[in-house]
Amino acid sequence: MVRVVILGQGYVGSIFALGVERIKTGELGYYGIPLQNELPIKVEDIEIVGSYDVDKNKIGKSLYEVVKNYWDDKIPEALKNIIVRKGIHLRSLRNLPIEAEGLEDEMSLKEAVEKLVEEWKKLDVDVIVNVCTTEAFVPFGNKEELIKAIENDERERLTATQVYAYAAALYAKERGGAAFVNAIPTLIANDPAFVELAKESNLVIFGDDGATGATPLTADILAHLAQRNRYVRDIAQFNIGGNTDFLALTDKERNKSKEFTKSSVVKDLLGYEAPHYIKPTGFLEPLGDKKFIAMHIEYVSFNGAVDELVITGRINDSPALAGLLVDLVRLGKMAVERKEFGTVYEVNAFYMKNPGPREKGNIPRIIAHEKMRMWAGLKPKWL
Amino acid sequence: MVRVVILGQGYVGSIFALGVERIKTGELGYYGIPLQNELPIKVEDIEIVGSYDVDKNKIGKSLYEVVKNYWDDKIPEALKNIIVRKGIHLRSLRNLPIEAEGLEDEMSLKEAVEKLVEEWKKLDVDVIVNVCTTEAFVPFGNKEELIKAIENDERERLTATQVYAYAAALYAKERGGAAFVNAIPTLIANDPAFVELAKESNLVIFGDDGATGATPLTADILAHLAQRNRYVRDIAQFNIGGNTDFLALTDKERNKSKEFTKSSVVKDLLGYEAPHYIKPTGFLEPLGDKKFIAMHIEYVSFNGAVDELVITGRINDSPALAGLLVDLVRLGKMAVERKEFGTVYEVNAFYMKNPGPREKGNIPRIIAHEKMRMWAGLKPKWL
Amino acid sequence: MVRVVILGQGYVGSIFALGVERIKTGELGYYGIPLQNELPIKVEDIEIVGSYDVDKNKIGKSLYEVVKNYWDDKIPEALKNIIVRKGIHLRSLRNLPIEAEGLEDEMSLKEAVEKLVEEWKKLDVDVIVNVCTTEAFVPFGNKEELIKAIENDERERLTATQVYAYAAALYAKERGGAAFVNAIPTLIANDPAFVELAKESNLVIFGDDGATGATPLTADILAHLAQRNRYVRDIAQFNIGGNTDFLALTDKERNKSKEFTKSSVVKDLLGYEAPHYIKPTGFLEPLGDKKFIAMHIEYVSFNGAVDELVITGRINDSPALAGLLVDLVRLGKMAVERKEFGTVYEVNAFYMKNPGPREKGNIPRIIAHEKMRMWAGLKPKWL
Amino acid sequence: MVRVVILGQGYVGSIFALGVERIKTGELGYYGIPLQNELPIKVEDIEIVGSYDVDKNKIGKSLYEVVKNYWDDKIPEALKNIIVRKGIHLRSLRNLPIEAEGLEDEMSLKEAVEKLVEEWKKLDVDVIVNVCTTEAFVPFGNKEELIKAIENDERERLTATQVYAYAAALYAKERGGAAFVNAIPTLIANDPAFVELAKESNLVIFGDDGATGATPLTADILAHLAQRNRYVRDIAQFNIGGNTDFLALTDKERNKSKEFTKSSVVKDLLGYEAPHYIKPTGFLEPLGDKKFIAMHIEYVSFNGAVDELVITGRINDSPALAGLLVDLVRLGKMAVERKEFGTVYEVNAFYMKNPGPREKGNIPRIIAHEKMRMWAGLKPKWL
Structure with a gap:
């Protein structure tokens, strides 16, 4: 019990x-x-x-x-x-x-x-x-x-x-x-x-x-790239939802609390501070608890080739x-x-x-x- | 040496x-x-x-x-x-x-x-x-x-x-x-x-x-879901490119060789055979060596909630x-x-x-x- | 009446x-x-x-x-x-x-x-x-x-x-x-x-x-590009669903019927035959009537700049x-x-x-x- | 001349x-x-x-x-x-x-x-x-x-x-x-x-x-939906880029100027004020002039069916x-x-x-x- x-x-x-x-x-x-x-x-x-x-x-x-x-x-x-x-x-x-x-x-x-x-x-x-x-x-x-x-x-x-x-x-x-x-x-x-x-x-x-939502997934994807020694040029990650938590995050100060924990993952996993924009982005009521996420990652592969990944999704937050x-x-x-x-x-x-x-x-x-x-x-x- | x-x-x-x-x-x-x-x-x-x-x-x-x-x-x-x-x-x-x-x-x-x-x-x-x-x-x-x-x-x-x-x-x-x-x-x-x-x-x-392209990434994403005990309802993965390998794969027999190695990952990582469609899809010359990939994964989270992930990308194959x-x-x-x-x-x-x-x-x-x-x-x- | x-x-x-x-x-x-x-x-x-x-x-x-x-x-x-x-x-x-x-x-x-x-x-x-x-x-x-x-x-x-x-x-x-x-x-x-x-x-x-699904939307997007005189380099469009119609389309001959009507839109709207791959792609039962679509369009803008659009979606077919x-x-x-x-x-x-x-x-x-x-x-x- | x-x-x-x-x-x-x-x-x-x-x-x-x-x-x-x-x-x-x-x-x-x-x-x-x-x-x-x-x-x-x-x-x-x-x-x-x-x-x-970038495309897509009498539940649109204009838009006041012109399109085309979040979102230097856009649209089709479209892209702004x-x-x-x-x-x-x-x-x-x-x-x- x-x-x-x-x-x-x-x-x-x-x-x-x-x-x-x-x-x-x-x-x-x-x-x-x-x-x-x-x-x-x-x-x-x-x-x-x-x-x-x-x-x-x-x-x-x-x-x-x-x-x-x-x-x-x-x-x-x-x-x-x-x-x-x-x-x-x-x-x-x-x-x-x-x-x-x-x-x-x-x-x-x-x-x-x-x-x-x-x-x-x-x-x-x-x-x-x-x-x-x-x-x-x-x-x-x-x-x-x-x-x-x-x-x-x-x-x-x-x-x-x-x-x-x-x-x-x-x-x-x-x-x-x-x-x-x-x-x-x-x-x-x-x-x-x-x-x-x-x-x-x-x-x-x-x-x-x-650790829910886009961040742990980002963590595993960054680890995936790091293990192949791909150089991450930039990461953009957006989140928008319609529950009270997203409404609360329209407040700038709270948003900073969130941004901080979300961003720490980048340096920890890549070993360098890749330029990134990772923030809860906005409140859109009809989305309800099922937030929309969008992520863009650009990286350098062998022989200087530049690849791109885009991840989008609908995820039930709670x-x-x-x-x-x-x-x-x-x-x-x-x-x-x-x-x-x-x-x-x-x-x-x-x-x-x-x-x-x-x-x-x-x-x-x-x-x-x-x-x-x-x-x-x-x-x-x-x- | x-x-x-x-x-x-x-x-x-x-x-x-x-x-x-x-x-x-x-x-x-x-x-x-x-x-x-x-x-x-x-x-x-x-x-x-x-x-x-x-x-x-x-x-x-x-x-x-x-x-x-x-x-x-x-x-x-x-x-x-x-x-x-x-x-x-x-x-x-x-x-x-x-x-x-x-x-x-x-x-x-x-x-x-x-x-x-x-x-x-x-x-x-x-x-x-x-x-x-x-x-x-x-x-x-x-x-x-x-x-x-x-x-x-x-x-x-x-x-x-x-x-x-x-x-x-x-x-x-x-x-x-x-x-x-x-x-x-x-x-x-x-x-x-x-x-x-x-x-x-x-x-x-x-x-x-x-192990390049979408498959190893899929592997890590499936592992990510498996570790959270999310039930994967279905996986669709498309690949299209313009290099000789994609041209060769328009041949049905060769395509099967590829499909086989690509699909094995699902059961190995999830522990069950989630319905999936994972195949090299087509040849489109102007894409050259930089293929376009698209993947859709639908899964069940806690309390029966259904989430979706979509991953697209441009990846230099060679x-x-x-x-x-x-x-x-x-x-x-x-x-x-x-x-x-x-x-x-x-x-x-x-x-x-x-x-x-x-x-x-x-x-x-x-x-x-x-x-x-x-x-x-x-x-x-x-x- | x-x-x-x-x-x-x-x-x-x-x-x-x-x-x-x-x-x-x-x-x-x-x-x-x-x-x-x-x-x-x-x-x-x-x-x-x-x-x-x-x-x-x-x-x-x-x-x-x-x-x-x-x-x-x-x-x-x-x-x-x-x-x-x-x-x-x-x-x-x-x-x-x-x-x-x-x-x-x-x-x-x-x-x-x-x-x-x-x-x-x-x-x-x-x-x-x-x-x-x-x-x-x-x-x-x-x-x-x-x-x-x-x-x-x-x-x-x-x-x-x-x-x-x-x-x-x-x-x-x-x-x-x-x-x-x-x-x-x-x-x-x-x-x-x-x-x-x-x-x-x-x-x-x-x-x-x-005219439902991805094709009419493609038509309007191609018209959008044509009117700005952007040169479309290639178009890939995938569809996968789980209803009987998708099951029927796994038959090669039927699929051709569909491919034909889907592709005609390209030349009609652009005025030239841009390389394209537009086909119903596969059957995946758990998707049911709500198909997954993915489209990739690459085009040339002013001064030779190359842009890309990716459209994905879940659409109820019937x-x-x-x-x-x-x-x-x-x-x-x-x-x-x-x-x-x-x-x-x-x-x-x-x-x-x-x-x-x-x-x-x-x-x-x-x-x-x-x-x-x-x-x-x-x-x-x-x- | x-x-x-x-x-x-x-x-x-x-x-x-x-x-x-x-x-x-x-x-x-x-x-x-x-x-x-x-x-x-x-x-x-x-x-x-x-x-x-x-x-x-x-x-x-x-x-x-x-x-x-x-x-x-x-x-x-x-x-x-x-x-x-x-x-x-x-x-x-x-x-x-x-x-x-x-x-x-x-x-x-x-x-x-x-x-x-x-x-x-x-x-x-x-x-x-x-x-x-x-x-x-x-x-x-x-x-x-x-x-x-x-x-x-x-x-x-x-x-x-x-x-x-x-x-x-x-x-x-x-x-x-x-x-x-x-x-x-x-x-x-x-x-x-x-x-x-x-x-x-x-x-x-x-x-x-x-009228460049995501907004005119949004306009045509909204018109597409309006003409089929689909009811748009919500629209989210993100933009992130690395040129001076995006840097300038990190300034809140300027951002408002942009948000205003971007949002007007919704009511003009749909005939009602669908809930939306349409804003230049952030500055990420390595993206340069080639911005990343992401858009999510959710709408109601016949018999109450709910469909979703996601549009992402890399677009050369200038x-x-x-x-x-x-x-x-x-x-x-x-x-x-x-x-x-x-x-x-x-x-x-x-x-x-x-x-x-x-x-x-x-x-x-x-x-x-x-x-x-x-x-x-x-x-x-x-x-």
């Missing part, structure tokens, strides 16, 4: 909850879950025990009600039992057409953190999954700064994710172990402040930014990430059982766009996958 | 010879050569000592003259010293607008083989590179059948490549070691007849069918393969020195579309690359 | 019948019908009164039952009233995994024709729509040859479409007017034999080959054609009322890939559309 | 000058020039008599020297005779890595205008072509405001193009006729202030923003526009001879992204082309 709490009950969190319950009722198979049912902890062992959001229209509703916004078909009854609780926003819905409401509107951040810890203790949570909206943020770098910011109620300095991760550390310390999966770009597994805190607090952190979460919550519990506190590069390198810790970079996902399997105690497929 | 003979002085063979010489004169770098200059044998150590063709317009001309057909710019003078000799055709230019002439027009196949062996001995060849036109062929399966076909001068049963490979075995036996690189689809490294013969004869065989040959001739000599006679899966798995021996299949190229590096005594990059 | 008979109750015929009835019940709008509801004859005035097929599994069933094969959702009850009758096959389902049965299995072609005419008279048909499977065929050229073939029961010489069109002429003559819409590649509106016969028989013919049929049956009745017997280029030039009569070619569809509107008595939009 | 002055000796102006001279020497044909040599004024009759720029590195150099920046091959000697003069910048190079210098640095705008008029009189200019960098601008709306701004030396209010167009009007008045071709987005032919001034001053204005200029300067002189002062919609509708006058919109280019031919006294091709 893995007891899971979801932070941010949007598209990803809802498809995750829906998919897990549909698998339990037998109407859905394991497609899109990298490790299928190979782990000792089964998909059917996942229990969603809590959910947090800051949208006034979601707080107090059941997951069943919330999932209706994202799914037209039948919804498992089990989701009626979980009620969305009030979380922390800290400007994270700024610029979005959503009325936000957070614990911090009624109390200090420190008190909000304590309230969360209390609730999680009651729910006996194993893994906390953070899928709230992309934030504009500044990493802390050292633990003391972070603690001070919480103590002094520095609301301008902190983001929701940073406060949640801090609460997770406190909770893990009291409980003797827990995991925090950060699937958004805010640096947590890449911020030494949080990694250090996690080690001391019996917290496992996985992060940062779930299911891709939700499928990864099904693994991550199970791996999170396993890491806690093994007491591998801090962050686990072997897991991050496959599942995260910007795998922590900070000093490690990207490797081709195809190789990362094999190493992750070995970490998880599974036989590699091709090594 | 690696002493190399080229069989089939067409586009690939010419760009290979040109590129190697341009590197020696310093006007070209190592792009497109997977192992760059990391091997103990340097690119500059490659010496092209002989060349064979069956086109009446090429036989007797210098490589310098022949390369002119494929390159507009300056050609290194060194290529003036190699004269194209008469090889074996055995219907291999049938249907092509080329007047063919072969040794077998004047003598028996057995005598032709002996003549080749004599010439190679004089040239003291280390590595024989086969880049003649795609053939319609039937593999032999056992060595005795092959030997009998040569003895009985069975011209309808044998292809040029099969005769060349047989001659290479005889030559290797007499000399005490040599390598044969089969860069075309005819099964050699995948035909137990040849692998057995090679083992007995101190011959190293690399093959079959150089330089891509020529760049691989620069490695293969050096690895061939290394394998001879190590006495790894027969065929070497570690090399084939990265460089060949249909890696021999027959009982082995495809693995993701990104992983194959690392294993190949280790075989070559180099540090893997990411493992 | 337009009384319509459908020949070939496959995907197109079924979506046509379904869509018309859904419009009548108010659950569907006019998208995909070029002239919407602008004509004096309304979409709601279309009455499907008969249907013919040669698939044993369809004959005798109601349209309601047949449409179920192509549509998952609710089907209007009205379709229960039309029963599929036995038509003519003449090898047209050869090579397809369908058990065929035709009138000609029990009687001579002449008798079959007479039977059809009798049935149509009872149904008081205005417009006969031919959407049977693509055929391998030879046009007749003159009327006498055609009549002789029917008289002599030359089953190898004739195709189903040719017999149907002949029957339509007989019927029109007896009734004093009717229309035959040929939406498949068999030359009818482009065969002088049929056009002459039609003129004498009070028959209106529209044809040949409904609804596109079905939408055109909604116009064509109405225009057919209008042409009968105006007594414009023979064939009507103004209609064909917009709606048909290969617009008859034979001596006329393709013009850009955007212009053809305006002229067609004027023929139909409507105001042009932009002229 | 048409005597031409170029304002802005960048990529477009240079390829225009180069191409015209190469045609005169016979080494280049007419590809990329829509009206080829069909007009009474021949391409060979174009005489470039003057050139203006504000880049310190260009002023005082010969066109021959400047063209070298954009062309590797042989340059006609004739270009040695034209020396680049100092023009007006008015912040137009702001944010670009170019040191700017303008007449207005030494005198008032009014004096600068007078200086220009004097120079043009000496050069006896027929047509002034404006191809300076995209500007952030505010249209004037009425003539008095414009005149006042010049009189009061309002440098913050005016852009280089506005001052040049004003000078052109003054010059045309004194000379009794001249033409001004505005190939950039600044509204001139769409600003009633300039159109009114032009009518009074014997000036012909063509504008605004030369030659495309330069080819149009070859027509525009000749049509400009023709319009002057016919005394059609003000602006000429028939010309603008084909050649301009945002065809003036303001009250007129876009029509499909394929139709606009035919009407333009008729205006030019040529036979339409297909009407």
Whole structure:
């Protein structure tokens, strides 16, 4: 059994909850879950025990009600039992057409953190999954700064994710172990402040930014070119979608958070900084959750020949990430059982766009996958 | 030093010879050569000592003259010293607008083989590179059948490549070691007849069918999908080009040879036979050597979501393969020195579309690359 | 009111019948019908009164039952009233995994024709729509040859479409007017034999080959390039789909029929025969009715610059054609009322890939559309 | 003979000058020039008599020297005779890595205008072509405001193009006729202030923003969909390039100028405001003048079917526009001879992204082309 709490009950969190319950009722198979049912902890062992959001229209509703916004078909009854609780926003819905409401509107951040810890203790949570909206943020770098910011109620300095991760550390310390999966770009597994805190607090952190969409594919294609010693002249990558995340990214500051994690892959895999333009590009509502991607790569082959590749696609954003979460919550519990506190590069390198810790970079996902399997105690497929 | 003979002085063979010489004169770098200059044998150590063709317009001309057909710019003078000799055709230019002439027009196949062996001995060849036109062929399966076909001068049963490979075995036996690189689809490294013969004869065989173009990229993309447990519903892949190889493939029988090696990748990597259409599609002269590729892949992600990828590109066919040959001739000599006679899966798995021996299949190229590096005594990059 | 008979109750015929009835019940709008509801004859005035097929599994069933094969959702009850009758096959389902049965299995072609005419008279048909499977065929050229073939029961010489069109002429003559819409590649509106016969028989013919899919788009793109005097170096166009029509086209002879009508557009619009490869490429079942198209065009712009365009897409084959049929049956009745017997280029030039009569070619569809509107008595939009 | 002055000796102006001279020497044909040599004024009759720029590195150099920046091959000697003069910048190079210098640095705008008029009189200019960098601008709306701004030396209010167009009007008045071709987005032919001034001053204005690249193709594709009554759900269009124009467009204000003219096409052709994202997207230097475009269109066909088109391409930006200029300067002189002062919609509708006058919109280019031919006294091709 893995007891899971979801932070941010949007598209990803809802498809995750829906998919897990549909698998339990037998109407859905394991497609899109990298490790299928190979782990000792089964998909059917996942229990969603809590959910947090800051949208006034979601707080107090059941997951069943919330999932209706994202799914037209039948919804498992089990989701009626979980009620969305009030979380922390800290400007994270700024610029979005959503009325936000957070614990911090009624109390200090420190008190909000304590309230969360209390609730999680009651729910006996194993893994906390953070899928709230992309934030504009500044990493802390050292633990003391972070603690001070919480103590002094520095609301301008902190983001929701940073406060949640801090609460997770406190909770893990009291409980003797827990995991925090950060699937958004805010640096947590890449911020030494949080990694250090996690080690001391019996917290496992996985992060940062779930590796879905065009970026991991780009990673494997760049590795493909690098291994043939083709010189990449330039890379352009566009993304446009119609879900709330794309709407949020029309905000320049948030967009930068995303651009950063997306671009790091280029130098890590090619070994040089090929000129590139890799950014979430725009919001176009009718595309919905199924984004349109377009990528152009130009490279030099033998004898100076210049080749070109163009990749376009329609990709469902939220299911891709939700499928990864099904693994991550199970791996999170396993890491806690093994007491591998801090962050686990072997897991991050496959599942995260910007795998922590900070000093490690990207490797081709195809190789990362094999190493992750070995970490998880599974036989590699091709090594 | 690696002493190399080229069989089939067409586009690939010419760009290979040109590129190697341009590197020696310093006007070209190592792009497109997977192992760059990391091997103990340097690119500059490659010496092209002989060349064979069956086109009446090429036989007797210098490589310098022949390369002119494929390159507009300056050609290194060194290529003036190699004269194209008469090889074996055995219907291999049938249907092509080329007047063919072969040794077998004047003598028996057995005598032709002996003549080749004599010439190679004089040239003291280390590595024989086969880049003649795609053939319609039937593999032999056992060595005795092959030997009998040569003895009985069975011209309808044998292809040029099969005769060349047989001659290479005889030559290797007499000399005490040599390598044969089969860069075309005819099964050699995948035909137990040849692998057995090679083992007995101190011959190293690399093959079959150089892994360039859309297929290795498809392999890595399928591996990418497989590792995320996405269910591939269908794959369509088109190729169209304007070089002689595409013209040859308008012949149905030859096309089948190609389709076979291209399709094997699907089941090997996905683990199931996803419906696919993967074929060289047509000939369109103005495209020249820069083929147009288009690929469509549809797959199921988490919660039943259906995604689509489309990959298109313009890819220079011949330089891509020529760049691989620069490695293969050096690895061939290394394998001879190590006495790894027969065929070497570690090399084939990265460089060949249909890696021999027959009982082995495809693995993701990104992983194959690392294993190949280790075989070559180099540090893997990411493992 | 337009009384319509459908020949070939496959995907197109079924979506046509379904869509018309859904419009009548108010659950569907006019998208995909070029002239919407602008004509004096309304979409709601279309009455499907008969249907013919040669698939044993369809004959005798109601349209309601047949449409179920192509549509998952609710089907209007009205379709229960039309029963599929036995038509003519003449090898047209050869090579397809369908058990065929035709009138000609029990009687001579002449008798079959007479039977059809009798049935149509009872149904008081205005417009006969031919959407049977693509055929391998030879046009007749003159009327006498055609009549002789029917008289002599030359089953190898004739195709189903040719017999149907002949029957339509007989019927029109007896009734004093009717229309035959040929939406498949068999030359009818482009065969002088049929056009002459039609003129004498009070028959209106529209044809040949409904202009849907990639070809009309190619036409407009080529016109776009021609008007800027860009020199088209080459055009490659691939199509792959999973419906019965694509399966039928894996037959080489049928494929040629299609290739012919698809290619004619190049010279007509550019004024020169640019090298091209334009063919239905393959069958891939999971694609279903939603084909994948890919097109590559390379052209020379000012100062010798070379540009490239790549167009890919997923296009629902049958609804596109079905939408055109909604116009064509109405225009057919209008042409009968105006007594414009023979064939009507103004209609064909917009709606048909290969617009008859034979001596006329393709013009850009955007212009053809305006002229067609004027023929139909409507105001042009932009002229 | 048409005597031409170029304002802005960048990529477009240079390829225009180069191409015209190469045609005169016979080494280049007419590809990329829509009206080829069909007009009474021949391409060979174009005489470039003057050139203006504000880049310190260009002023005082010969066109021959400047063209070298954009062309590797042989340059006609004739270009040695034209020396680049100092023009007006008015912040137009702001944010670009170019040191700017303008007449207005030494005198008032009014004096600068007078200086220009004097120079043009000496050069006896027929047509002034404006191809300076995209500007952030505010249209004037009425003539008095414009005149006042010049009189009061309002440098913050005016852009280089506005001052040049004003000078052109003054010059045309004194000379009794001249033409001004505005190939950039600044509204001139769409600003009633300039159109009114032009009518009074014997000036012909063509504008605004030369119709090259993805936008006119989009226009024809949208017309294609509109004519089949397909409902466009959304349109995304990306452009990325490496020339100075793309660099300039990374400036938000300039980008808006471009977005405006690009987007107007949607409503004009579809008749409704389909959701769209159509913007120059980014700067990627290695792409050079050959931009990468990607477009995605999703639409509803008959019976509710949803289709998708994706168009990608590599397009040489400057030659495309330069080819149009070859027509525009000749049509400009023709319009002057016919005394059609003000602006000429028939010309603008084909050649301009945002065809003036303001009250007129876009029509499909394929139709606009035919009407333009008729205006030019040529036979339409297909009407």
